Amino acid sequence: MEPLSVNIRNLSKSYGEVNALQDISLGIRRGELFGLIGPDGAGKTTMFRILTTLLLPDTGSAEVEGFDVVRDFRQIRRITGYMAGRFSLYQDLTVEENLNFYATVFGTTVKENYDLIRDIYSHIEPFKKRRAGKLSGGMKQKLALSCALIHKPKILVLDEPTTGVDAVSRKEFWEMLLRLKVHDITILVSTPYMDEAGLCNRVALIQDGVILSVDVPEVIVGNYRGRLLAVSSDDLYTLKKDLEAFKHTASVYLFGQHLHLTLGGNDAESEIRGYLGMKGHKNLIIEPISPNIEDCFLELMVKAGKTNP
Amino acid sequence: MKSEKTVIKVRDLVKKFGDFTANDHLNFEVYEGEIFGFLGANGAGKTTALRILCGLSLPTSGEISVAGLNVYSGRDMIKRRIGYMSQKFSLYEDLQVHENIRLYAGIYGLSRKEIRLRTDHLLDTLGLEPVRNKRISELPLGWRQKLAFSVAVIHRPSIVFLDEPTGGVDPITRRQFWDLIYDASHDGITVFVTTHYMDEAEYCDRVCIMEAGRIEAIGSPAELKAKYHATNMDEVFIKIAR
Numbered sequence: 001m002e003p004l005s006v007n008i009r010n011l012s013k014s015y016g017e018v019n020a021l022q023d024i025s026l027g028i029r030r031g032e033l034f035g036l037i038g039p040d041g042a043g044k045t046t047m048f049r050i051l052t053t054l055l056l057p058d059t060g061s062a063e064v065e066g067f068d069v070v071r072d073f074r075q076i077r078r079i080t081g082y083m084a085g086r087f088s089l090y091q092d093l094t095v096e097e098n099l100n101f102y103a104t105v106f107g108t109t110v111k112e113n114y115d116l117i118r119d120i121y122s123h124i125e126p127f128k129k130r131r132a133g134k135l136s137g138g139m140k141q142k143l144a145l146s147c148a149l150i151h152k153p154k155i156l157v158l159d160e161p162t163t164g165v166d167a168v169s170r171k172e173f174w175e176m177l178l179r180l181k182v183h184d185i186t187i188l189v190s191t192p193y194m195d196e197a198g199l200c201n202r203v204a205l206i207q208d209g210v211i212l213s214v215d216v217p218e219v220i221v222g223n224y225r226g227r228l229l230a231v232s233s234d235d236l237y238t239l240k241k242d243l244e245a246f247k248h249t250a251s252v253y254l255f256g257q258h259l260h261l262t263l264g265g266n267d268a269e270s271e272i273r274g275y276l277g278m279k280g281h282k283n284l285i286i287e288p289i290s291p292n293i294e295d296c297f298l299e300l301m302v303k304a305g306k307t308n309p
Numbered sequence: 310m311k312s313e314k315t316v317i318k319v320r321d322l323v324k325k326f327g328d329f330t331a332n333d334h335l336n337f338e339v340y341e342g343e344i345f346g347f348l349g350a351n352g353a354g355k356t357t358a359l360r361i362l363c364g365l366s367l368p369t370s371g372e373i374s375v376a377g378l379n380v381y382s383g384r385d386m387i388k389r390r391i392g393y394m395s396q397k398f399s400l401y402e403d404l405q406v407h408e409n410i411r412l413y414a415g416i417y418g419l420s421r422k423e424i425r426l427r428t429d430h431l432l433d434t435l436g437l438e439p440v441r442n443k444r445i446s447e448l449p450l451g452w453r454q455k456l457a458f459s460v461a462v463i464h465r466p467s468i469v470f471l472d473e474p475t476g477g478v479d480p481i482t483r484r485q486f487w488d489l490i491y492d493a494s495h496d497g498i499t500v501f502v503t504t505h506y507m508d509e510a511e512y513c514d515r516v517c518i519m520e521a522g523r524i525e526a527i528g529s530p531a532e533l534k535a536k537y538h539a540t541n542m543d544e545v546f547i548k549i550a551r
Contacts, residue, residue, distance in 0.1 A: 040478065137351040137352060163476065168547055169350065171547070193478060254484050254487055254512065256542070257539075279475050306479075
């Protein structure tokens with residue numbers, strides 16, 4: 001097994017009364033594509049800012065490639081590529097100038113590490129004389145990733161690179177990340193999009209500063225405990241209201257064109273068809289399905305008591 | 310289609326910024342009580358169109374009416390008849406929960422008595438009574454977004470515009486948010502919503518997909534899936550945008 005690239009032990013961080021991270025322990029192996037999955041306010045950015053030495057933890061410790069995040073911050077900064085959640089390149093510099101600037105800061109040249117960024121940078125190279133501020137969202141993202149990679153970092157930290165990005169650009173971005181894996185870089189990426197979990201080697205599901213689960217996506221899905229049914233009819237709105245009122249319903253959630261339903265009690269499944277038939281639902285379909293990561297996240301949130309009113 | 314009555318009518322909407330055409334001859338209608346999804350890649354022209362429909366910006370040309378009012382001459386009146394919320398800004402962080410409600414209700418001209426009644430009803434429905442006196446900055450994002458939506462419809466507008474209302478929200482709250490949208494729609498409020506979550510596109514009565522300033526597709530999710538031989542809206546979107 002590969003050695004640990006990131007080793008987090010009992011890490012906590014608070015902002016006033018808000019506990020952003022609560023006693024987090026986590027190991028990430030070298031070369032892993034690791035996803036930190038959770039909504040806004042879960043603590044994703046706080047964790048990344050501590051790992052990139054931009055923020056000090058309150059208690060606990062963390063090492064990146066054997067360097068301590070507090071004591072050895074200089075060494076960590078040399079081997080880390082970081083893409084912040086907000087576009088943070090120089091808007092008044094051109095594409096080419098930004099890239100050269102970052103290469104120079106890290107004591108290297110674009111030429112020396114061009115192989116690493118070729119796949120990504122080639123998309124924006126035709127616009128290299130354009131100012132970064134004038135690029136489209138997708139192009140800015142590619143430039144930011146190129147700049148984060150230009151010094152051939154050992155660890156790449158990407159804070160919500162796909163937030164607010166449309167479905168097509170999201171797919172393209174993940175394809176680029178997957179192709180980077182051959183270069184043996186440890187990649188940490190955070191996202192609020194549950195469907196991106198399946199693209200990672202391992203993921204941590206995080207909510208309110210607590211890790212709900214950390215594992216290979218297939219294992220997390222395998223640990224789902226309920227029996228899940230997909231239910232649909234011509235009128236999802238009424239169907240959902242009816243299912244909420246059904247005495248055996250444990251949970252019912254909207255999932256695109258279906259409702260995902262779990263039931264409690266024996267014989268509930270045999271009763272449900274009769275119950276919904278009686279309510280007059282047309283084109284009723286009830287079928288067992290395999291859960292996805294979002295189903296698991298929902299189950300874990302409920303189990304951890306993290307539901308809102 | 311929930312109703313034959315048109316609440317938004319857009320004919321040949323064009324909006325130019327210098328040489329750049331952000332909206333290129335858009336044509337569509339939105340019906341009363343409908344949940345209308347407005348989708349598209351970043352930079353496709355969604356926000357430009359949304360701002361025109363809300364009376365915040367004037368079109369270069371075209372005939373557009375919102376809630377029975379012309380967007381050229383009726384801009385100020387339009388603002389009274391619509392509600393608006395976005396992910397980026399919704400409520401005043403330094404004000405308490407009930408103060409935010411009072412502020413918005415007051416701006417929309419509700420009476421003191423009405424404000425009191427609707428505030429109590431709203432806090433009760435959302436389960437936010439215990440945090441009535443908390444500042445918005447102390448609330449988790451998911452609570453804020455639900456509250457922001459309820460505040461956006463406190464004056465019972467005929468249309469509510471939602472600009473990526475569920476971005477970054479946890480999966481349970483995201484669904485609770487859609488419950489609120491469904492309820493509003495059942496009460497006859499037309500919902501005009503933009504989103505990047507393709508599962509949410511399935512919840513709309515009809516969706517419109519924009520690409521490079523034009524409308525590429527419009528119809529119910531079922532119609533679009535049939536037309537593009539796709540099993541879900543994610544596939545539809547990718548087939549159109551790629």
